[in-house]
Every structure is written in structure tokens, then in C-alpha cells.
Amino acid sequence: MARNTYGLDDRLTDYLRSLSLREPEILQQLRQETATHPMAQMQIAPEQGQFMALLVKLMNAKKTLEVGVFTGYSSLAVAIALPEDGQIIACDVSEEYTAIARRYWQKAGVSHKINLCIAPALETLDRLLAEGEGETFDFAFIDADKSNYSAYYDRAFALVRSGGLIAVDNVLWSGRVADPEVTDNRTQSIRDFNRKLHQDQNITLSLVPIADGLTLAVKN
Template sequence: MTNKSLNLGDRLYDYLLAVSLREPEILLKLREETARHPMSQMQIAPEQGQFMSLLVQLMRATKTLEVGVFTGYSALSVALALPENGQVVACDVSEEFTAIARRYWEMAGVTDKIDLRIAPAVETLDQLLAEGQAETFDFAFIDADKSNYETYYERALHLVRPGGLILIDNVLWSGRVADGQVQDTRTEAIRAFNRKLHEDQRVTLSMVAIADGLTLALKRP
């Protein structure tokens, strides 16, 4: 995993941020605190958060889903971009990590927009489906355990509306997906997932080399 875009030298990456990034102070503070965390590599890149914010605004999304919260940077990026009646349903299993998230969501004044569900994500997604919330979400972001990517994706595909957008993180996996000598379980899971999506005619697909690789899957009517 990486928290900056692949294949950019430090000088070019710094230039990209200098002329593109418009990071609210609250997001910067959260990113700086997370950088001191032992699991800081799980933080998304700031340019990715800004890209997600732009997509949410372009779609005029009001109801979004997140699988994998960590310290809350991506959820906060999305919540700040949503209108006042917008909502993020955020799934995670860690009270410890999300305690940091909750603190910054409160400081940002978006707590009412974020419905944090502490439980295995599959349980939460199945509950949403059981409640009749299929095809009611505009946008979903998946950034959790890689072995369950396919499961999360299938649930998300049922939950987003036609024309809704699913984003999946870490699909380039620091380049390991392209190295045939790397055969560990997580790398193989991402390879299989990438192959599956390439053939999935239910979505319009684009993989972009931002941060650690981000797949955009637009649900077809």
C-alpha cells in the first residue's frame, strides 16, 4: 500500500500537490495525525480524497457508502462534499481507528452526515439490503480487506442505483499485481478481482493510476 501516487518522483509529486491540492485545514490536520500512526500506510492520498470529493459533487450524490474507514479521511472528504441532507454509511470493525475519525468528523461539523456501523462489513451490507435499500445509494468506496473485495463489490453493486459509481482502492497494490513472482494471498485476490471487473458487463469501467490504483465502476442501467 502507498499513500501517494505511484511512479511519481518526490519533486513532481510535490509539484502536483502544489498546483492542484485544495485540502481543507481539517483534512490536513487529520492526515498529519494519521501520518504518526503505526498503520499510516492505510491512509489514502490527499489527491485521491480530493478526486473522490469532485466525483461526489459531479454526481450530485446525496447517499454514499464506505467499506473501510480507518481514521476517517475518505469519509470526511466525501461528507464535506455532500449537501446538508447528504449521508455516508460507513462500515468498519475497529473502534480504535474510528475513534480518531469520530473526533475529526465532530470538529468538521459533519457527524450528522456519517452513519458509522461497527460490525463486519458484509453484515452491514446485508442488513442494508434486507431493509430494502437496494439501488438507493449514489456512490460507494471500497477500501478494506482485499480477500473480501469481490463480496463487497457484489453487495455494493446491488446497493447503488443505475448510474451509481463504485470506487475500489489499492487495485495496483504498489505494483505487485504486475509481478508474476509475487504469489501471496492478498495479491492474488486483487489480481482475480481486477480480472473479474474487466469482464463485468454490468458496469462501465476505468482504472486510474492515482495513489495505489483506483478502479471506477459505473453501474449500467
């Protein structure tokens, strides 16, 4: 829920992107189209997409999972980084939003890498586990409804292999998690989730202050 890195002013954001961002034209086009969408705030920041693509390449990932697609920027960034035989299982409930994603996946020539599952994500994740897909994924990205973060994470943890990486978006929640006066359900869900992972000795953990906060959890 942050198209820019939280806490950086426009001047520093522009500087960061001018010297770091190597955004393929197709991703730039998607980002520009999404900027006109009524729910444009759901778009991840381009520096976050590039960072996740770097992580995917660094770990030589081939099989990945995404919970929450929206217009497809994160899945497109990851798909471009994957090898030709790489695969993303992408979970979303919106045919409308993902129609934009499908169009750009096709245009980028990566649609064969992405299996879009239009259904509640928990149903898809549970089905994958029931089909014996546990501990077969290299990477998972969670960016969906915050009340279900803990449940999504538990399934993703079971699906990724030892040494696999789970990335979780919006964990700083525009700073609201650190404001004790903010007590709405979504903010509290993220606070509880952050505390749960901090106490989990089965992962190697880092919360990276990029975009709206990105938690990285490596399964031990």
C-alpha cells in the same frame, strides 16, 4: 495503502500537490495526525480524497457507502463534498481507529452526515439489502481487507442505483499485481478482482492510476 501516488517521485508529487491540491485545513490536520499512526500506510493520498470529492459533487450524490474507514480521511473528504442532507453509511470493525475519525468528523461539523457501523462490513451490507436499501445509493468506496473485495463489490453493486459509481482502492497494489513472481493470497485476490471487473459487461469501467490505483465502475 498509499499516501502518495504510486510511481511519482517526491519532486513530481510535491509539484502536483502544489498546483492541484486544495485540501481543507481539517483534512490536513487529520492527515498529519494519521502520519504518526503505526498503520499510517493505510491512509489514502490527499489527491485521491480530492478526486473522490470531485466525483461526488459531479454526480450530485447524496447517499453514499464506505467500506473501510480507518481514521476517516476518505469519509471526511466525501462528507464535506456532500450536501447538508447527504449521508454516508460507513463500515469498519475498529473502535480504536474510528475514534480518531469520529473526533475529526465532529470537529468539521459533518458527523450528522455519517452513520458509522462497527461490525463486519458484510453483515452491514447484507442488513442494508435485507432492509430494502438496494439500488438507493449514489456512490460507494471500498478500501478494506483485500480477500473480501469481490464480496464487498457484489453487495455494493446491488446497493447502488443505475448510474451509481463504485470506487475501489489499492487495485495496483504497489505494482505487485503486475509481478508474476508475487503469488501471496492478497495479491492474487486483487488480480482476480481486477479480472472479474474487466469482464463485467454490466458496468462502465476505468482503472485510474492515482495513489495505489483506483477502479471506477459505473453501474449500467
